[in-house]
Amino acid sequence: MVESTKNATLTVDGQSFELPIYSPTAGPDVIDIRKLYASTGMFTFDPGFTSTAACESNITFIDGGKGELLHRGYPIDQLAAESHYLEVCYLLLYGELPSATELEDFESRVTKHTMVHEQMHNFFRGFRRDAHPMATMVGVVGAMSAFYHDSTDITDPWQREVAAIRMIAKLPTIAAMAYKYSIGQPFVYPRNDLDYAANFLHMCFAVPAENYEVNPILARAMDRIFTLHADHEQNASTSTVRLAGSSGANPFACIAAGIACLWGPAHGGANQACLEMLQEIGTVDRIPEFIARAKDKNDPFRLMGFGHRVYKNFDPRATVMKQSADEVLELLGVDDNPILQVAKELEKAALDDPYFAEKKLFPNVDFYSGIILEAMGFPTSMFTPIFALSRTVGWIAQWKEMIGDPALKIGRPRQLYTGETFRDYVDVEDR
Ligand code: SDX
Numbered sequence: 001m002v003e004s005t006k007n008a009t010l011t012v013d014g015q016s017f018e019l020p021i022y023s024p025t026a027g028p029d030v031i032d033i034r035k036l037y038a039s040t041g042m043f044t045f046d047p048g049f050t051s052t053a054a055c056e057s058n059i060t061f062i063d064g065g066k067g068e069l070l071h072r073g074y075p076i077d078q079l080a081a082e083s084h085y086l087e088v089c090y091l092l093l094y095g096e097l098p099s100a101t102e103l104e105d106f107e108s109r110v111t112k113h114t115m116v117h118e119q120m121h122n123f124f125r126g127f128r129r130d131a132h133p134m135a136t137m138v139g140v141v142g143a144m145s146a147f148y149h150d151s152t153d154i155t156d157p158w159q160r161e162v163a164a165i166r167m168i169a170k171l172p173t174i175a176a177m178a179y180k181y182s183i184g185q186p187f188v189y190p191r192n193d194l195d196y197a198a199n200f201l202h203m204c205f206a207v208p209a210e211n212y213e214v215n216p217i218l219a220r221a222m223d224r225i226f227t228l229h230a231d232h233e234q235n236a237s238t239s240t241v242r243l244a245g246s247s248g249a250n251p252f253a254c255i256a257a258g259i260a261c262l263w264g265p266a267h268g269g270a271n272q273a274c275l276e277m278l279q280e281i282g283t284v285d286r287i288p289e290f291i292a293r294a295k296d297k298n299d300p301f302r303l304m305g306f307g308h309r310v311y312k313n314f315d316p317r318a319t320v321m322k323q324s325a326d327e328v329l330e331l332l333g334v335d336d337n338p339i340l341q342v343a344k345e346l347e348k349a350a351l352d353d354p355y356f357a358e359k360k361l362f363p364n365v366d367f368y369s370g371i372i373l374e375a376m377g378f379p380t381s382m383f384t385p386i387f388a389l390s391r392t393v394g395w396i397a398q399w400k401e402m403i404g405d406p407a408l409k410i411g412r413p414r415q416l417y418t419g420e421t422f423r424d425y426v427d428v429e430d431r
Pocket of ligand 1: 231232234235236265266267268270294295301302303304305306307308309310359361364365366
C-alpha cells in the first residue's frame with residue numbers, strides 16, 4: 001500500500017476529521033475513508049461508484065481524459081500492433097513481458113489445456129438449441145467447478161494457477177461449442193497445431209465433412225480483437241468478479257458471475273446491440289432520425305457503442321478496432337458493406353453534433369467490433385461471448401491480485417435507507 005503524504009479534513013457539525021490521502025503512480029489521488037463510519041457514524045454515498053476507488057491495483061490504468069489505456073504500463077495501441085493475445089495474457093497475469101522461453105512455456109501450458117472434460121458435451125445437451133450462447137456460457141463456466149475439483153481451492157497458489165490456465169485455455173473451446181450447439185453442428189475439437197485465435201476460428205467454422213483452412217489475416221484480426229478486450233480496470237464485470245471472489249467463491253464461479261454481468265447491453269452486450277442498431281438504421285439517410293432519438297430525453301433509445309463511464313475523450317481501443325475493420329472488410333471484399341458505411345456516417349454525424357460533444361460521447365470499443373465479427377461470419381449472438389472469452393484473462397488477473405492480497409476482506413457495501421422505520425405487524429382482518 002502506498003504511504004499517505006497528506007490528509008483531507010472533513011468538518012461535520014463543527015467537528016473535524018483527518019482522512020489520509022494517497023497519491024498513486026498515475027491517476028487521481030484517493031481519500032481513505034475506511035475509518036469514516038467508525039469516526040463519524042456516517043457513510044459515503046456513491047451509487048454507480050462514479051467517485052470511488054474500490055481497490056488498489058497495478059494491472060491496468062485508464063486515463064479517460066487522454067484516451068489512454070495501459071496494461072502493466074504498456075499502451076494498448078502498441079500491444080495491439082506489436083504483441084499478441086497470449087503474450088498480453090502473460091503480461092496481465094505476471095506483470096512483465098515474457099522472455100522467449102517464458103512465452104513458449106506459457107503458450108504450451110495453455111495449448112495443453114484447450115480440451116474440456118468429455119462429460120461437458122452432455123452438459124450442453126441440456127440447453128435448448130435456441131439458447132443465447134451467453135446463457136450457455138454462464139451455465140457451462142459455472143459448471144466447470146463441478147468438473148475440475150482439483151483447482152477450486154483458492155488458498156492454494158498452485159490451484160489458483162491451474163484454474164487460471166484452464167480458463168484461458170478452455171473459454172474459446174466453450175464459446176465455440178456454444179456456437180456450434182446453437183446452429184446444430186457437431187463440436188469441433190481444439191487443434192494444438194493452431195495458434196490461439198486460429199484455433200478458435202477453426203472450432204467455430206470447421207465441419208467434419210471437409211477441410212477448413214483458417215485465413216491468417218482473419219486470425220490476426222481475431223487475435224487483435226481478443227487483445228483489445230483483455231482487461232479494462234474496474235469495469236462492471238471485473239468488479240462483479242472481485243466481489244464474488246471476496247467471499248472465497250471458487251474461480252470458476254467468479255468468472256461465471258463476470259460473464260453474467262458482461263451480458264448487459266450497457267456493458268459487453270453493447271456490441272450485439274450496436275450492430276442490431278446499425279442494421280435497424282439500415283441506410284445513411286435514416287441516421288438523423290436516430291441521432292434525434294438519442295438526444296430526446298423522453299426516448300430511452302441510446303446510440304449503442306457510444307459513450308463510456310471513464311473515457312470522456314476517444315476510446316483508444318475503438319481507434320485500433322476501426323483500422324482493423326477497414327483491413328478485414330477490404331480483405332473480404334466487403335468494404336462497401338452498407339453497415340460499415342452507416343457506422344462511419346453515424347460516427348461522423350454524432351461527432352459533429354454538439355449534444356455528443358458536450359456529453360463527451362465518443363465511439364467505444366463496441367462500436368466497430370461487431371462490424372468485424374459480422375464480416376467474419378459470426379452471428380450477433382456470438383459477439384458478447386467473444387468479448388467474454390477475451391476478458392477472461394483480465395477477470396482472472398484482477399481476481400488473482402485480490403486473492404493474493406493479505407488485506408482481503410469480503411466486499412460489503414452499506415446503503416442510504418429511506419424505507420419505513422419500525423412498525424408492528426397488523427393482522428389481515430385489521431388492514
Ligand atoms: C463497455 O467500464 C468499462 O470499462 C466498460 C468497457 C470494458 O472494456 O469493460 O469499456 C466495455 O461496457 C463499453 C460501453 C458499452 N456500452 C454502450 O455502448 C451502451 C451505450 N452507452 C451508454 O449506455 C453509456 O454511455 C454508458 C453506460 C456506457 C456510460 O454511462 P455513464 O457514464 O453512466 O453515463 P450516463 O449514463 O450517466 O450518461 C451521461 C449522459 C446522460 O445524459 P444526461 O442524463 O446527463 O442528460 O449522456 C447520455 C445520457 O443520457 N448518454 C447517451 C449515451 N450514453 C450516455 N446518450 C445517447 N447515447 C448514448 N450512448
